[in-house]
Amino acid sequence: MKSKQADDVILLKQKIIYLQSELARYKAKAYAVEDASAIQTENERLKEELEKVESKIRELMKQVEQVMAENVILKELALQSEQRYEELEKVKREKEELERKMAEFRPHAHAEEDESWFLHTLRQQNAIAKNQKSVQPLSFSSPFSFGEGSEEK
Structure with missing residues (x-):
């Protein structure tokens, strides 16, 4: 046992x-x-x-x-x-x-x-008028053509 x-x-x-x-x-x-x-x-x-x-x-x-x-x-x-x-x-x-x-x-x-516009235009007109006078005399009927009157005086 x-x-x-x-x-x-x-x-x-x-x-x-x-x-x-x-x-x-x-x-x-x-x-x-x-x-x-x-x-x-x-x-x-x-x-x-x-x-x-x-x-x-x-x-x-x-x-x-x-x-x-x-x-x-x-x-x-x-x-x-x-x-x-x-x-x-x-x-x-x-x-x-x-x-x-x-x-x-x-x-x-x-x-x-x-210068003013007026004086500038006036000078141009005078220059054109002088050139045209030396070429041939023209009569200007424009109120802005002061070239002839100013040269004669």
Whole structure:
């Protein structure tokens, strides 16, 4: 009986060891399932975060494209502005040159600018009358022909 009891004790010890190993295996499976659900939850969170980042990247790419388009337009406008500035400078130089030439050509221009329309017209009439007298004598019937009367006096 003692041997049977000893065999039963050994058998029970083996059963205890087996059951302990099964318990450890089930616990590992439970932890694995918990870890799997935790990993799955983390995976879903990362997917959502990835979608947010991808949408932000698409938004930033659109902004980059807009900025590049604006940059092209601004470069074109800058070029046009530079060309217009050069044209204005060229026209300004031409104007100054023409004014200088006019000043050389007409030194008495300032005196004529100060006189009234009437005096200017009178001088032109007198000049025309003098030129016509030297060519051939004409009788003026115009009220503005003061040339003959002023020369005879």
